[in-house]
Amino acid sequence: MNTARVFDELLNALRAALGAAAVLTPDAQDPLDRYQQDWRKRYRGQALAIVRPANTDEVAQVVRLCAQHGVSIVPQGGNTSLVGGSVPDASGHQIVLSMSRLNRVLSVDAANLSMTVQAGCLLADVQAAADQAGLLFPLSLASEGSCTIGGNLATNAGGTQVLRYGTARELCLGLEAVTAQGDIWQGLQSLRKDNTGYDLRDLLIGSEGTLGIITAASLRLYPRPASQMSALVACNSLDACLRLLALARQTLDASLTGFEVMHRAPVALALQHLPAQAHAATALLPTSGDVSALPEWTVLLDTASTRVPHELSAQLEPLLDTALVAGLIDNAVIAQTETQYRAMWTLRETIPLAEKMEGLMVKHDIAVPTSCVPDFVRQAQAALDMAFPGCRVVCFGHLGDGNLHYNVQGPAHQSDQAFLSQHEHTVNDIVYDIVQRLNGTISAEHGIGQLKRDELGARQCAVSTQWMRAIKLALDPANTLNPGRLVP
Amino acid sequence: MNTARVFDELLNALRAALGAAAVLTPDAQDPLDRYQQDWRKRYRGQALAIVRPANTDEVAQVVRLCAQHGVSIVPQGGNTSLVGGSVPDASGHQIVLSMSRLNRVLSVDAANLSMTVQAGCLLADVQAAADQAGLLFPLSLASEGSCTIGGNLATNAGGTQVLRYGTARELCLGLEAVTAQGDIWQGLQSLRKDNTGYDLRDLLIGSEGTLGIITAASLRLYPRPASQMSALVACNSLDACLRLLALARQTLDASLTGFEVMHRAPVALALQHLPAQAHAATALLPTSGDVSALPEWTVLLDTASTRVPHELSAQLEPLLDTALVAGLIDNAVIAQTETQYRAMWTLRETIPLAEKMEGLMVKHDIAVPTSCVPDFVRQAQAALDMAFPGCRVVCFGHLGDGNLHYNVQGPAHQSDQAFLSQHEHTVNDIVYDIVQRLNGTISAEHGIGQLKRDELGARQCAVSTQWMRAIKLALDPANTLNPGRLVP
Numbered sequence: 001m002n003t004a005r006v007f008d009e010l011l012n013a014l015r016a017a018l019g020a021a022a023v024l025t026p027d028a029q030d031p032l033d034r035y036q037q038d039w040r041k042r043y044r045g046q047a048l049a050i051v052r053p054a055n056t057d058e059v060a061q062v063v064r065l066c067a068q069h070g071v072s073i074v075p076q077g078g079n080t081s082l083v084g085g086s087v088p089d090a091s092g093h094q095i096v097l098s099m100s101r102l103n104r105v106l107s108v109d110a111a112n113l114s115m116t117v118q119a120g121c122l123l124a125d126v127q128a129a130a131d132q133a134g135l136l137f138p139l140s141l142a143s144e145g146s147c148t149i150g151g152n153l154a155t156n157a158g159g160t161q162v163l164r165y166g167t168a169r170e171l172c173l174g175l176e177a178v179t180a181q182g183d184i185w186q187g188l189q190s191l192r193k194d195n196t197g198y199d200l201r202d203l204l205i206g207s208e209g210t211l212g213i214i215t216a217a218s219l220r221l222y223p224r225p226a227s228q229m230s231a232l233v234a235c236n237s238l239d240a241c242l243r244l245l246a247l248a249r250q251t252l253d254a255s256l257t258g259f260e261v262m263h264r265a266p267v268a269l270a271l272q273h274l275p276a277q278a279h280a281a282t283a284l285l286p287t288s289g290d291v292s293a294l295p296e297w298t299v300l301l302d303t304a305s306t307r308v309p310h311e312l313s314a315q316l317e318p319l320l321d322t323a324l325v326a327g328l329i330d331n332a333v334i335a336q337t338e339t340q341y342r343a344m345w346t347l348r349e350t351i352p353l354a355e356k357m358e359g360l361m362v363k364h365d366i367a368v369p370t371s372c373v374p375d376f377v378r379q380a381q382a383a384l385d386m387a388f389p390g391c392r393v394v395c396f397g398h399l400g401d402g403n404l405h406y407n408v409q410g411p412a413h414q415s416d417q418a419f420l421s422q423h424e425h426t427v428n429d430i431v432y433d434i435v436q437r438l439n440g441t442i443s444a445e446h447g448i449g450q451l452k453r454d455e456l457g458a459r460q461c462a463v464s465t466q467w468m469r470a471i472k473l474a475l476d477p478a479n480t481l482n483p484g485r486l487v488p
Numbered sequence: 489m490n491t492a493r494v495f496d497e498l499l500n501a502l503r504a505a506l507g508a509a510a511v512l513t514p515d516a517q518d519p520l521d522r523y524q525q526d527w528r529k530r531y532r533g534q535a536l537a538i539v540r541p542a543n544t545d546e547v548a549q550v551v552r553l554c555a556q557h558g559v560s561i562v563p564q565g566g567n568t569s570l571v572g573g574s575v576p577d578a579s580g581h582q583i584v585l586s587m588s589r590l591n592r593v594l595s596v597d598a599a600n601l602s603m604t605v606q607a608g609c610l611l612a613d614v615q616a617a618a619d620q621a622g623l624l625f626p627l628s629l630a631s632e633g634s635c636t637i638g639g640n641l642a643t644n645a646g647g648t649q650v651l652r653y654g655t656a657r658e659l660c661l662g663l664e665a666v667t668a669q670g671d672i673w674q675g676l677q678s679l680r681k682d683n684t685g686y687d688l689r690d691l692l693i694g695s696e697g698t699l700g701i702i703t704a705a706s707l708r709l710y711p712r713p714a715s716q717m718s719a720l721v722a723c724n725s726l727d728a729c730l731r732l733l734a735l736a737r738q739t740l741d742a743s744l745t746g747f748e749v750m751h752r753a754p755v756a757l758a759l760q761h762l763p764a765q766a767h768a769a770t771a772l773l774p775t776s777g778d779v780s781a782l783p784e785w786t787v788l789l790d791t792a793s794t795r796v797p798h799e800l801s802a803q804l805e806p807l808l809d810t811a812l813v814a815g816l817i818d819n820a821v822i823a824q825t826e827t828q829y830r831a832m833w834t835l836r837e838t839i840p841l842a843e844k845m846e847g848l849m850v851k852h853d854i855a856v857p858t859s860c861v862p863d864f865v866r867q868a869q870a871a872l873d874m875a876f877p878g879c880r881v882v883c884f885g886h887l888g889d890g891n892l893h894y895n896v897q898g899p900a901h902q903s904d905q906a907f908l909s910q911h912e913h914t915v916n917d918i919v920y921d922i923v924q925r926l927n928g929t930i931s932a933e934h935g936i937g938q939l940k941r942d943e944l945g946a947r948q949c950a951v952s953t954q955w956m957r958a959i960k961l962a963l964d965p966a967n968t969l970n971p972g973r974l975v976p
Contacts, residue, residue, distance in 0.1 A: 111730055111859035112890070113737070156683050167681060169690075170658065185951040190857045192889040193655060193932040195644050195694055196944055197974060198956050202657075202690035206683055223738045242599055249601070250711045253794040254742030306741040307803070315795070369678045371599035401680040402600070444681040456684055463673040467963065468686050474962035475955065486685060 007048055007093075010069040014051055014095075017061045022101075024050040026092075035096050038087045039080050039143075043450060045088035047074075050096040056176060056184060056215040059097065063213065063480070064182030066095055072483050073097050075209035077120065077151025080143040082365075083449030085155065085208050085485055099150050102215060105129040113221040114173055114190040119150025119214045126219065135221040138165035142349065150214045156206035158445030163400035164257040164304075165222065167445070169205045174218035177204055180211070180476035190218045203471070208447055209482040211475050225304035229312045230258075230344045231320060233332040234285055234295030238374040240328045241297050241399055245370070247328070248301060251319045255312065258302030259400035264294045266351045266396045273357040274350050281347035284333045284340060295330060299399070300348050351396055352405075360416035361394060361407040362427040368440035370402040377404075379434045384408060387430060388423065403444040406431060432459065448486045457488025495536055495581075498557040502539055502583075505549045510589075512538040514580075523584050526575045527568050527631075531938060533576035535562075538584040544664060544672060544703040547585065551701065551968070552670030554583055560971050561585050563697035565608065565639025568631040570853075571937030573643065573696050573973055587638050590703060593617040601709045602661055602678040607638025607702045614707065623709040626653035630837065638702045644694035646933030651888035652745040652792075653710065655933070657693045662706035665692055668699070668964035678706045691959070696935055697970040699963050713792035717800045718746075718832045719808060721820040722773055722783030726862040728816045729785055729887055733858070735816070736789060739807045743800065746790030747888035752782045754839045754884045761845040762838050769835035772821045772828065783818060787887070788836050839884055840893075848904035849882065849895040850915040856928035858890040864926055865892075871918045872896060876911065891932040894919060920947065936974045945976025 014023045026032050026047060035050045037043075048071065053059045066073050073095050076086045088094040099120035106116040110133055117126055123144040130137035139152060141159040151157075153175070157168045165171065174189035187201055204212050235241045241261055248256050268291050270278035285295070305312050313334065320332045335341040355361060368376050377395060384391050390411030397404035408427050410419025432442050436459055448456050457465055465488050472479075472487045502511045514520050514535060523538045525531075536559065541547045554561050561583050564574045576582040587608035594604040598621055605614055611632040618625035627640060629647040639645075641663070645656045653659065662677035675689055692700050723729045729749055736744050756779050758766035773783070793800050801822065808820040823829040843849060856864045865883060872879050878899030885892035896915050898907025920930050924947055936944050945953055953976050960967075960975050 109857060109859050111734060112857040114857065156687075158681050158683075162681060166658075169687070170654075179951060179955075183951050183954075185955070186949040187952070189927055189929070191855050191927075191929055191932070192858070193646050193650060193855045193886075193891045194929040195646075195931045195933055195935045196929055196940075196948065197694070197936060197952065198699075198959055199644075199657070199687075199690045199694050200952060200955055202687045206685070206687050211686075223741060246599060250794055253711060306738055367679050367681045369597060369600040369602065370680070371597050398681075403681045439677055439679075441677070441679055441682040441684055443683045444679070445683055447683045448685060452684075460684065461674040463667060463671050464675070464685065464688060466671075467667075467673070467688055470962040471686055471691075471959060474958040 006069050007071070010065060010071055011049055013065050014049070014062060017065065018051065018053055018058055022052045022054065024052070034079065035076065035098060036087055038084050040082060043084040043087050046090050046092040047088040047096045048093055050098055052098045052101050054101045056102070056178065059213055059215050060178045060182045060184055062095070062097055063178050063180065067180065067182060067478060067480050070478070071095055072480050074482055075099065075154070075213045077148030077154070078122065078143065078146040080147045080151065081155070081449055082446045083451040085447055085449030086151070089484065097213065099148060106216065108133045109190060110135060112190055114218055115221055116188065116190070116216060116218045117149055118216050119148060121149050123147050123149055123152055130221050131224065134224055136224040137171070137219060137221055139168055139171055142352070149217055153205050153214055153217055154207065154209050155447040158401070158403070160258055160398070162398065163259055164254060169202060171220045172201065172205060172217055173220055175201050175204055175214055176216040177212035177214045180478065180480045185212060188216055188218050208449065208486040210472060210486050211481065213481065223306045226306050227309035227312050228302070228304045228341065229309065229316055229334065230303065230341050231301045231316060231332050231334045232281060232284055232344050233299040233301060233320070234330040235297045235299055235328065236295065236330060238297060238377055241299055242370065242374065243328050244299060244323050245400060247323060248319060252303055252315055255303045255305045255315065257304045258300065260300040260348050260397070261399040262298045262300070262348065262351065262396040263394070264296055265392065266355070266394045267294050267298055267347070269354040269358050269394065270347060270350045273354040277346050277350045280343035284343070286331055300344055355394055355407060359409060360420050361409045362420060362424050364406045364431050365444050365446045366406055366431065366435045366440055366442060367401065367403040367444035368435060368438040370399065372438040372440070373399060373402055373404065376434060376438055376440070380406065380431055383430045383434065384427070387426065401444070428455070450485055453486060453488055460488070494557050495559070498553060498559055499537055501553050502537065502550065505553065506539065506541055506546055510540045510542065512540070522567065523564060523586060524575055526572050528570060531572040531575050534578050534580040535576040535584045536581055538586055540586045540589050542589045544590070544666065547701055547703050548666045548670045548672050550583070550585055551666050551668065555668065555670060555966060555968050558966070559583055560968050562970055563587065563642070563701045565636030565642070566610065566631065566634040568635045568639065569643070569937055570934045571939040573935055573937030574639070577972065585701065587636060594704065596621045597678060598623060600678055602706055603709055604676065604678070604704060604706045605637055606704050607636060609637050611635050611637055611640055618709050619712065622712055624712040625659070625707060625709055627656055627659055637705055641693050641702055641705055642695065642697050643935040646889070646891070648746055648748070648886070650886065651747055652742060657690060659708045660689065660693060660705055661708055663689050663692055663702055664704040665700035665702045668966065668968045673700065676704055676706050696937065696974040698960060698974050699969065701969065711794045714794050715797035715800050716790070716792045716829065717797065717804055717822065718791065718829050719789045719804060719820050719822045720769060720772055720832050721787040721789060721808070722818040723785045723787055723816070724783065724818060726785060726865055729787055730858065730862065731816050732787060732811050733888060735811060736807060740791055740803055743791045743793045743803065744789070745792045746788065748788040748836050748885065749887040750786045750788070750836065750839065750884040751882070752784055753880065754843065754882045755782050755786055755835070757842040757846050757882065758835060758838045761842040765834050765838045768831035772831070774819055788832055843882055843895060847897060848908050849897045850908060850912050852894045852919050853932050853934045854894055854919065854923045854928055854930060855889065855891040855932035856923060856926040858887065860926040860928070861887060861890055861892065864922060864928070867922045868894065868919055871922065872915070875914065875918060889932070916943070938973060941974060941976055948976070
């Protein structure tokens with residue numbers, strides 16, 4: 001039977017199973033770009049069809065039919081992958097399985113501090129449902145209005161609350177998933193403790209749709225904080241930032257929810273390209289309304305508590321006083337109003353946009369042990385200066401997690417495009433070699449997808465690659481699920 | 489080649505590789521009982537030899553030699569398994585691989601809040617090393633003086649601090665392990681975020697030595713609390729206990745470190761068999777110095793903070809006042825001295841010993857969603873009363889985790905031994921059927937081992953069993969590592 005006939009048969013079978021409206025083909029009026037084009041516009045694919053099942057049974061049917069016809073599947077949530085994990089390849093032979101119709105919050109169990117949701121729920125809707133029950137689902141990301149919880153779990157998303165609450169992995173109690181054979185795995189538990197066998201839940205989390213399709217999840221909730229407070233702090237070195245972090249952890253304990261750092265360069269970019277958004281925060285620090293007087297490092301320290309605000313300030317103020325007296329910090333300001341609180345976070349969140357306005361950069365999402373962050377930054381800067389005199393580094397990120405966004409722009413005299421096309425590979429080698437020497441990771445929170453698969457294969461322990469391949473082959477021998485992604 | 493000759497060859501090869509002193513055979517003077525007999529004395533095995541490698545390379549050599557000779561391996565830490573997971577079978581054909589010589593703390597990284605240890609370190613030594621660095625390793629168990637961190641991780645141990653800090657899984661950042669082929673997997677990272685592929689670390693954690701032998705671990709540390717405080721609280725129903733738990737979580741947030749419940753029966757047993765230990769605590773509650781006036785349920789609420797003690801009491805006292813006014817609790821007492829604090833925990837820790845003195849029981853280590861605990865207790869009591877009129881239930885555990893130790897003794901007129909031998913299976917069926925209906929687990933923290941393997945196979949989702957078998961076969965096709973355990 002020829003390929004075209006197989007495809008026709010499959011499409012007919014999918015229409016019969018799900019209804020014609022659930023099977024979109026690229027020859028329809030809608031060009032279906034939002035399913036086939038990735039968010040960063042680095043990968044444009046061509047699908048045989050986009051299939052939109054309505055429930056778990058239909059997901060299982062789709063997988064069974066595709067497996068029977070030897071057609072592979074790219075599962076897709078909000079399609080916000082930064083590494084090309086959720087768009088089809090260019091062959092026109094893959095099915096995109098969109099989870100967008102499985103978008104219901106199934107239940108909230110306040111006494112168990114848990115909720116059960118379908119995988120296609122938007123992260124923002126999950127947060128809202130928890131909030132409505134007077135509780136907190138802490139996962140928080142820039143893309144929360146369009147990414148889905150299933151995608152967050154398939155990629156083990158991180159975000160701004162990891163220091164206190166962990167990544168998506170730590171926030172998941174159970175999963176339901178469809179296997180590569182179209183069976184339904186019932187692991188949708190809401191237990192805090194369960195020691196009955198291999199940890200299949202955590203195997204699926206972070207597997208980027210290559211082992212099973214997550215269809216529902218049971219999530220861990222927390223009491224909702226009654227008060228939040230942040231401070232903007234000027235430090236003259238990363239070592240000083242680290243000492244402040246240690247002091248903050250000791251003093252604030254679990255009330256410390258975020259510890260972000262911004263080097264002078266990204267703050268300057270924010271002031272340059274988006275002054276209205278950035279200035280409200282930088283003006284709060286006495287010396288840094290002026291770009292030339294920006295501190296070497298700016299820390300955004302975030303706290304939250306289920307208790308009244310004055311208890312938080314009673315902890316935060318003496319902490320900052322102690323740090324000032326000890327010479328760890330140059331100055332600090334605590335947000336006195338909700339407006340100031342928002343301004344501080346806006347400065348932090350403005351940086352990626354300001355970067356984009358500045359031009360193209362070679363981007364990295366790395367982590368090293370927190371204690372090694374100053375070494376990483378020193379070594380990387382020295383090596384890049386040597387290789388590319390005049391290159392510009394934009395460095396900021398989640399110091400509390402050892403996770404930096406470390407982005408490199410060419411020298412001012414060279415066009416960004418030229419620098420990227422000539423030197424991206426060398427820049428990556430320089431940065432990743434240092435990361436590897438410091439026992440770090442080339443992907444802290446964005447995952448591997450298509451973008452970093454070869455880099456991962458080249459750099460990780462041979463046993464890791466063997467095990468990943470063996471597990472993939474054991475659970476998906478026909479390579480039906482998201483082939484060519486993640487597994488080197 | 490006959491079996492005896494293969495065994496001789498293997499023993500000679502092991503002696504050549506590790507030195508004769510590292511290979512103990514049961515025909516030596518030492519009967520080697522502590523390696524071959526389990527802690528509960530339910531399983532007595534017979535090993536071909538006990539092998540004691542000195543480092544990771546030697547562990548890898550042992551595995552390679554055993555694999556070459558077709559001899560299987562039982563990895564052993566402190567041999568404190570409660571489910572027969574760490575002793576050899578009776579064949580005399582297995583090697584016990586003792587990790588006791590890999591017992592060094594390798595490093596503590598205070599700025600990264602992490603430490604790296606060899607797998608054979610006693611849990612108590614790990615705790616002590618963290619403490620010496622001014623930090624906390626929170627995993628805490630009754631057997632901490634003899635169990636090893638490698639065993640804790642291989643079984644995902646729980647204990648008394650799970651509510652705040654999670655199980656062993658949540659406390660591990662990275663692992664080094666030896667595969668079934670004798671290769672060394674280098675996953676000994678200390679990162680808070682790493683999204684590079686399948687979660688092999690969590691696959692090994694809880695795999696009970698069936699997929700790899702953990703040789704070293706990187707562990708998550710916490711700031712050391714400066715103050716601890718506990719309260720003993722009398723409640724007249726489990727529903728009231730749950731409402732107190734919700735209030736405590738909201739009020740104390742992350743300062744709430746433990747929430748243990750004890751039904752009247754185990755407290756009465758403690759007073760009866762170990763009055764000196766138990767009375768110091770029960771006498772603190774106004775009405776319950778006398779057994780007849782014991783509350784239906786006693787809660788032990790534990791708190792800790794990195795801040796000064798008066799801040800904890802400023803939270804705990806109004807919490808208990810509110811609960812009293814709202815009618816959730818009958819009365820409560822906060823430990824005013826270290827002696828009272830210890831007395832409260834001694835009461836809780838005395839229960840298993842008092843149970844043992846009382847007689848034999850059918851024991852269960854179950855968990856259900858916290859919200860379902862009252863239903864579980866009501867339904868189980870009713871079903872057991874119906875099946876075995878006059879049977880006695882001893883129920884206590886970690887309510888904050890939904891984890892109960894639910895132990896059943898026959899009616900007073902029947903010998904414990906007779907009840908056990910006639911009815912253990914039926915009691916298990918009654919209890920586990922209810923657990924299953926409430927989406928709970930038959931093993932919350934003790935694992936599966938030999939004891940619960942068939943029960944797991946009978947009760948878990950067929951896909952779970954398929955996946956477990958497929959993964960085991962993919963990573964250990966010759967079934968070299970701990971065969972017959974865990975995987976149904």
